[in-house]
Amino acid sequence: MQQYDVKNAFLHGELEEEVYMDPPPGFNHSLLPNQVCRLKKALYGLKQSPRAWFERFTKAMVFMGYRQSQRDHTLFIKHSISGGVTILIVYVDDIIITGDDFVERDKLGKRLSAKFEIKELGKLKYFLGIVVAHSEKGIFISQEKYILDLLKETGMVDCRPCETPIDLTHRIENDKEGATTDKGQYQRLVGKLIYLAHTRPNIAYAVSVVSQFMHNPKDSHFQAVYRLLGYLKSTPGKGILYKNHGTLNLECYTDADYAGALTDRRSTSGYCTMMGGNLVTWRSKKQSVVSRSSAEAEFRSMALGICELLWMKIILEDLRIK
Amino acid sequence: MYCDNKAAIAIAHNPVQHDRTKHVEVDRHFIKEKLESGLICTPYVPTEEQLVDILTKGVQNPVFKNTLDKLGMKDLFHPA
Numbered sequence: 001m002q003q004y005d006v007k008n009a010f011l012h013g014e015l016e017e018e019v020y021m022d023p024p025p026g027f028n029h030s031l032l033p034n035q036v037c038r039l040k041k042a043l044y045g046l047k048q049s050p051r052a053w054f055e056r057f058t059k060a061m062v063f064m065g066y067r068q069s070q071r072d073h074t075l076f077i078k079h080s081i082s083g084g085v086t087i088l089i090v091y092v093d094d095i096i097i098t099g100d101d102f103v104e105r106d107k108l109g110k111r112l113s114a115k116f117e118i119k120e121l122g123k124l125k126y127f128l129g130i131v132v133a134h135s136e137k138g139i140f141i142s143q144e145k146y147i148l149d150l151l152k153e154t155g156m157v158d159c160r161p162c163e164t165p166i167d168l169t170h171r172i173e174n175d176k177e178g179a180t181t182d183k184g185q186y187q188r189l190v191g192k193l194i195y196l197a198h199t200r201p202n203i204a205y206a207v208s209v210v211s212q213f214m215h216n217p218k219d220s221h222f223q224a225v226y227r228l229l230g231y232l233k234s235t236p237g238k239g240i241l242y243k244n245h246g247t248l249n250l251e252c253y254t255d256a257d258y259a260g261a262l263t264d265r266r267s268t269s270g271y272c273t274m275m276g277g278n279l280v281t282w283r284s285k286k287q288s289v290v291s292r293s294s295a296e297a298e299f300r301s302m303a304l305g306i307c308e309l310l311w312m313k314i315i316l317e318d319l320r321i322k
Numbered sequence: 323m324y325c326d327n328k329a330a331i332a333i334a335h336n337p338v339q340h341d342r343t344k345h346v347e348v349d350r351h352f353i354k355e356k357l358e359s360g361l362i363c364t365p366y367v368p369t370e371e372q373l374v375d376i377l378t379k380g381v382q383n384p385v386f387k388n389t390l391d392k393l394g395m396k397d398l399f400h401p402a
Contacts, residue, residue: 163383164380164381164382164386166380167380168381168382201376201377201395202386202390202395204376204377205377205378205379205380206380235397238390238395238396238397239395239396240393242394251323252323252362253324253374254323254324255326255374256378260379268377268378268379270374270375271374271377272373272374277394278394279393282374282377283377284377284378293329294327295333298325298326298330299330299349300349301325302323302325302334302349302353303349303352303353305323306323306353306356306362309362310356313361
């Protein structure tokens with residue numbers, strides 16, 4: 001897996017709309033008074049520049065013979081005649097390239113750097129706050145650094161470690177009487193925890209509970225967040241290990257907690273999908289309707305799980321993995 | 323596709339429309355369609371082996387730790 005980074009990505013975008021701007025300060029006004037500049041290329045700060053950049057990038061990729069996956073628009077695939085495959089995935093200006101066709105991979109890197117100004121970062125190690133470690137056992141991803149930074153930032157480095165992220169019989173509910181707290185701080189904190197749940201299925205449920213009170217956090221909710229941070233402190237290095245189990249079976253586990261929410265009696269559904277014995281996706285979500293029986297609640301999570309399986313199946317078909 | 327509720331599995335396979343399942347109709351037909359096309363199968367998994375409990379409720383140790391091991395969550399640098 002190779003990682004690349006595009007410099008000044010948004011400046012590459014081409015504008016379709018007419019956009020004008022005031023001449024920048026220092027520009028000689030005396031020659032052309034009362035005039036504005038029409039933009040031909042995108043600039044940072046424009047509303048349309050992310051889209052313009054992505055469109056330009058997509059065009060370039062399609063021109064090189066890559067196909068954009070329709071299920072995940074940031075995924076580009078090329079199947080070589082030799083049977084190899086090259087895969088590129090892009091997040092704004094961060095690019096990961098992988099595949100088993102090494103000739104094509106090198107060619108792609110060269111052609112991309114000819115088109116855009118690109119920095120090659122070598123083997124994938126650190127991507128969007130996620131540390132990727134390669135070893136003989138397999139590939140390991142974790143967000144240890146992100147957690148340690150978060151603990152430092154919240155001043156929780158010396159807090160009491162907890163064994164589990166959330167209490168077994170927690171009563172975290174809409175709390176009308178409790179003291180109001182700093183809403184902005186709560187939202188920022190929970191937002192970070194949501195991002196953290198990307199490599200940590202173990203906190204997914206706790207995060208989904210605390211994020212239900214983003215609009216009106218009370219002291220009791222803050223306590224729950226602090227407990228969660230305490231749990232993170234005890235296990236900062238936990239991550240997911242991807243290794244070869246010798247199969248490529250798709251499996252999905254679903255479950256539901258019938259009428260778990262105390263105030264509105266809604267259920268919670270959860271699922272996780274495994275491919276070849278490795279955990280790939282998971283989700284914990286409060287259902288949007290009230291279920292009238294536990295079977296019904298379970299049923300809804302089955303449907304949710306199947307949706308995910310179908311999506312994965314289509315992606316795998318795109319990659320021609322059987 | 324593993325589910326620990328036998329009733330839900332039975333309903334998914336059962337072609338007869340019950341009164342009680344009326345309001346989950348869309349989900350039902352969706353699942354049934356996928357079952358019939360052979361895309362998925364739905365074995366029953368006992369609660370002890372259910373891995374997603376940690377996604378739907380608060381779970382205590384040692385179940386919590388066991389589940390994480392099964393999910394492949396490890397601490398490479400500080401193995402416990």
